[in-house]
Amino acid sequence: xxxxxxxxxxxxxLLFVGFxxxxxxxxxxxxxxxxxxMGPGYFPRLLGILLIVLGAALSLTALRGQGPPLPGWxxxxxxxxxxxxVAFGLVLTHAGLVLSTIGLIIVASTASRExxxxxxxxxxxxLAALSVGVFxxxxxxxxxxxxxxx
Amino acid sequence: MDVFGHxxxxxxxxxxPINLVYALVGVLVGTLIGVLPGIGPVATIAxxxxxxxxxxxxxxxxMLAGIYYGAQYGGSTTSIxxxxxxxxxxxxTCLDGHQMALKGEAGAALAVAALGSFFAGCVxxxxxxxxxxxxxxxxxxxxxxxxxxxxxxxxxxxxVLAHGTLLKAIAMVVLGLLLGIVGxxxxxxxxxxxxxxxxxxxxxxxxxxxxxxxxxxxxxxNLESTExxxxxxxxxxxxxxxxKQLRQAAPAVLRGTALGSxxxxxxxxxxxxxxxAAYTVEKKVAKDPSRFGKGAIEGVAxxxxxxxxxxxxxxxxxxxxxxxxxxxxxxxxxxxxxxxIQPGPQVMTSNPSLxxxxxxxxxVGNLMLVVLNLPMIGIWIKLLQVPYRLLYPAILLFCGxxxxxxxxxxxxxxxxxxxxxxxxxxxxxECEPAPLLLxxxxxxxxxxNLRRAMLLSRGDPTVFLTRxxxxxxxxxxxxxxxxxxxxxxxxxxxxxxxxET
Numbered sequence: 043x044x045x046x047x048x049x050x051x052x053x054x055x056l057l058f059v060g061f062x063x064x065x066x067x068x069x070x071x072x073x074x075x076x077x078x079x080m081g082p083g084y085f086p087r088l089l090g091i092l093l094i095v096l097g098a099a100l101s102l103t104a105l106r107g108q109g110p111p112l113p114g115w116x117x118x119x120x121x122x123x124x125x126x127x128v129a130f131g132l133v134l135t136h137a138g139l140v141l142s143t144i145g146l147i148i149v150a151s152t153a154s155r156e157x158x159x160x161x162x163x164x165x166x167x168x169l170a171a172l173s174v175g176v177f178x179x180x181x182x183x184x185x186x187x188x189x190x191x192x
Numbered sequence: 193m194d195v196f197g198h199x200x201x202x203x204x205x206x207x208x209p210i211n212l213v214y215a216l217v218g219v220l221v222g223t224l225i226g227v228l229p230g231i232g233p234v235a236t237i238a239x240x241x242x243x244x245x246x247x248x249x250x251x252x253x254x255m256l257a258g259i260y261y262g263a264q265y266g267g268s269t270t271s272i273x274x275x276x277x278x279x280x281x282x283x284x285t286c287l288d289g290h291q292m293a294l295k296g297e298a299g300a301a302l303a304v305a306a307l308g309s310f311f312a313g314c315v316x317x318x319x320x321x322x323x324x325x326x327x328x329x330x331x332x333x334x335x336x337x338x339x340x341x342x343x344x345x346x347x348x349x350x351x352v353l354a355h356g357t358l359l360k361a362i363a364m365v366v367l368g369l370l371l372g373i374v375g376x377x378x379x380x381x382x383x384x385x386x387x388x389x390x391x392x393x394x395x396x397x398x399x400x401x402x403x404x405x406x407x408x409x410x411x412x413x414n415l416e417s418t419e420x421x422x423x424x425x426x427x428x429x430x431x432x433x434x435x436k437q438l439r440q441a442a443p444a445v446l447r448g449t450a451l452g453s454x455x456x457x458x459x460x461x462x463x464x465x466x467x468x469a470a471y472t473v474e475k476k477v478a479k480d481p482s483r484f485g486k487g488a489i490e491g492v493a494x495x496x497x498x499x500x501x502x503x504x505x506x507x508x509x510x511x512x513x514x515x516x517x518x519x520x521x522x523x524x525x526x527x528x529x530x531x532x533i534q535p536g537p538q539v540m541t542s543n544p545s546l547x548x549x550x551x552x553x554x555x556v557g558n559l560m561l562v563v564l565n566l567p568m569i570g571i572w573i574k575l576l577q578v579p580y581r582l583l584y585p586a587i588l589l590f591c592g593x594x595x596x597x598x599x600x601x602x603x604x605x606x607x608x609x610x611x612x613x614x615x616x617x618x619x620x621x622e623c624e625p626a627p628l629l630l631x632x633x634x635x636x637x638x639x640x641n642l643r644r645a646m647l648l649s650r651g652d653p654t655v656f657l658t659r660x661x662x663x664x665x666x667x668x669x670x671x672x673x674x675x676x677x678x679x680x681x682x683x684x685x686x687x688x689x690x691x692e693t
Contacts, residue, residue: 051357054621058363065370068385078651082377082384085639089370096363103359113620119415120616123408123588124609130592131605143589150585153415157581165582169589181243183597 048109051100058097065090122153138188139178143170195321198548202321205549206556211251215557218255222262223565227270227278227572230414230580231587233263234519234629235407238399239594241527249531250546254553256527257507260520261313261554264463264500265561268305269572272298272492281463281499284471288484288491299431301492302569304441306562307433308497312449313558316504319453320511320551327512328537336644337655341662341669343638346515348669349459350630352676361627364618368628371396372635379643391603398526399598401632404611405618405625406519407591411584412616431566441493444474448494452501457508462518466502467495504554511547512537515634519626522633 046052065086075081130146137145147166151157177183205211225236237256244252267279272289285305292301334342351361374385375395386392433441451473452466474494475484484491507524509515514536516522528535533543540547595604618625649655656662 050621051360054360054363054623057617057621058367061367061370065385072382072384073380076651077646077653078649079647080379080643082380082382085373085642086370086384089366089373093363093366093370096359096366100357100359100363115620116416119412120613123412123415123584124612127408127588127592127612128606128609130589131596131602134592134596135602139593146589146592147585150588151581154581154584156579161582162585165585169586173589173593177243177593177597182246183243183593184600185593185597 046104047107048104049112050109051104053112055097055099055101055104058093058100060097062090062093062097065093119153123150126150126153135186136189138186138190139174140170140187141189143173195318198325198544199321199552201545202548202550202552203556205250205545206254206552210248211254211549211553212556214247214251214255215258215553216560218258219262219265219557219561220564221255222259222264223266223269223561223568223572224575225259226263226266226282227575228266228583229270229276229278230410230583232279232406232410233260234402234523235410235587235591236263237520237523237527238402238407239590241399241523241530242594242598244527245530249528249533250549252527252531253524253546253550254557256524257550257554258557260463261500261503261557262561264496264503265306265309265565266572267499268309268492268496269302269565269569270576272301272305273573274576279463281467281503282496284467284495285492287471288486288488291485291487292489292492295487297487297489300433300437300489303431303433303566304437304445304489304493305496306565308441308445308448308493309500310558310562311445312452312497312501313504313561314555315449316453316456316501317551317555317558319505320508320554321548323508324512324540324547324551327508328540331513331537334537334661335659336641336648337659337662338665339641340638340645341656341665342513342515343634343641345665345669346459346509346513346517347627347630347634348672350517351627352672357622358673358676360623364623364625364627365631368631369635369638370631371401371628372632373639378636378640389603391599391601391607395636396607396632397598397604398523398529398629398633399595400604400607401611402519402523402526402629403591403595404608404613405615405628407587408608408612409615409619409625411587412612413619414580414584431569437489441489444490444493445497447473447477448497449501451494452498453505455498456502456505459509459515459517462506462520463499463503466498470494470498500558507550507554510535511539511550514539514637516630519629522629525633 069083069086072083072086073081074083126146126149130142134142144166147169148162151162174187178185178187221236225231237259263279264281267277267282268285270276270278271282271285272293275286275290277283277286289301292298347365351358351365374392376383376393383393448470451470455466455469456462471491471494474490475481478490506517506521509517510521510524516525525535533539592605595608598604615625645655656666
């Protein structure tokens with residue numbers, strides 16, 4: 043296959059087409075209604091079609107001209123950053139704010155190439171104290187501080 | 193009531209001790225994140241939005257607004273001292289601001305940025321007070337067809353003025369609209385795109401979308417980049433201007449304020465566009481343009497006044513028409529909605545103390561910024577020396593706490609992570625997230641008005657063209673699109689010709 047001149051636009055276009063197709067498939071059973079009395083399916087389908095048209099047009103224009111290549115994809119920062127926060131959200135109710143915070147800070151810090159364990163532990167403890175002070179005592183958010191207290 | 197009566201009412205609200213405290217918190221947090229590169233006002237406001245549930249609506253809005261214009265003050269400090277924009281809207285300030293710092297004029301650069309911003313903030317506050325009542329009076333007469341066309345105009349405008357490929361930006365708007373209508377359909381009560389997940393029946397939260405696309409995606413890209421942040425803070429001495437500098441800077445401040453105020457009103461406008469435009473104008477009107485890039489004080493005074501003016505006047509379309517024009521305003525819609533305020537022309541009449549209190553607080557906040565900022569510069573410089581490897585886990589923590597406390601549920605955190613993942617993909621494909629966020633908050637409103645307009649016209653789509661105001665807005669939108677397509681068209685043709693020869 044020949045190289046695509048503007049890969050960023052090309053794949054962005056495909057992404058939009060994908061979202062459009064997905065929207066139409068999911069919305070296939072929503073009542074369409076008429077133009078005067080639109081049902082819940084009318085607007086979503088309209089947007090779905092629009093997305094497909096725009097995405098396709100974008101991909102087609104990307105077959106001409108010149109553009110930068112796709113940047114590389116590094117799984118390490120993406121997965122560590124996102125999963126550490128998800129884990130934080132999942133354990134917060136059970137483990138309490140203090141332990142979850144220290145855990146999040148240490149795990150998230152490993153995403154950086156300059157990771158230093160000692161530093162992250164200290165930073166985690168300080169931030170745990172700060173967030174208890176600001177969010178639980180100051181702003182009175184309903185967050186458990188210790189395991190079992192929520 | 194006249195402008196002064198309104199402002200008196202507003203100051204009565206803004207000067208209550210509790211609102212003064214929230215204004216102070218807002219501008220301080222705003223300055224802080226403005227100084228720190230790698231975190232912007234959108235992510236910060238998204239982070240703090242859930243913590244405002246318990247506050248009075250007016251206090252919440254005062255604090256969140258303070259973050260936005262406070263960030264404009266903070267951004268310039270980083271640009272001037274370490275030649276790196278703390279905020280995108282301060283990027284042009286690097287050009288001459290840092291050069292001034294290298295010449296030992298950092299104090300003057302910081303002073304002119306702060307004083308210019310303050311002047312611009314005062315003018316913009318008066319503009320909001322003067323222009324909002326007539327605009328909202330017009331908007332109150334709008335029917336659903338006009339509203340629909342206005343939203344089309346707003347979204348198209350936002351796309352045209354955003355950078356990047358036009359088709360991509362429009363597609364991002366449409367995707368945003370689609371994500372916005374996830375949840376229960378108000379007319380039929382049917383749950384759409386909810387996949388039987390109870391949390392999705394209420395729709396996707398604006399906090400999850402904004403924080404994922406702006407906060408998380410930004411952190412991931414920062415971690416991937418191999419660039420090292422070199423922190424070479426220039427010495428600051430004598431935070432004041434000489435008479436000559438004052439004479440050079442004053443006209444630039446005036447021009448920047450005027451330009452910023454107008455550009456702030458446009459869809460897609462706001463602080464960033466204003467500062468870039470102001471720099472271009474200063475370079476054009478200067479007697480000796482070669483001074484620019486070598487420490488011309490006008491190159492700091494113009495853009496810094498413009499970005500603050502633009503940040504503030506961008507509240508006008510939100511407060512009078514209910515149409516957000518940039519990502520920060522989209523979040524303000526979210527903030528108003530969680531306090532059960534529907535943004536739009538009726539806010540001013542149904543909730544005058546909220547409206548005028550917010551306006552007056554902007555002036556108060558600007559005063560706090562100019563008084564506090566200059567003496568606090570030493571602290572900001574210290575903060576800049578905190579390495580990113582310590583900073584980003586803390587940002588993640590505050591994001592996590594903010595999202596979690598939206599509903600006290602883990603679901604929102606997962607949702608944010610999904611949008612974070614999507615955000616990283618968008619960064620790789622160079623898709624700007626701001627248009628998506630605008631579409632997202634306007635989605636339900638647009639569907640509702642489209643339905644009503646079509647119901648009233650008995651299904652005749654020409655209603656958008658036969659009503660004069662609606663037609664005028666659509667013509668302007670089409671004109672804007674043509675404007676951007678034409679030069680592109682010419683460029684492509686030029687490139688094609690080059691290939692032939």
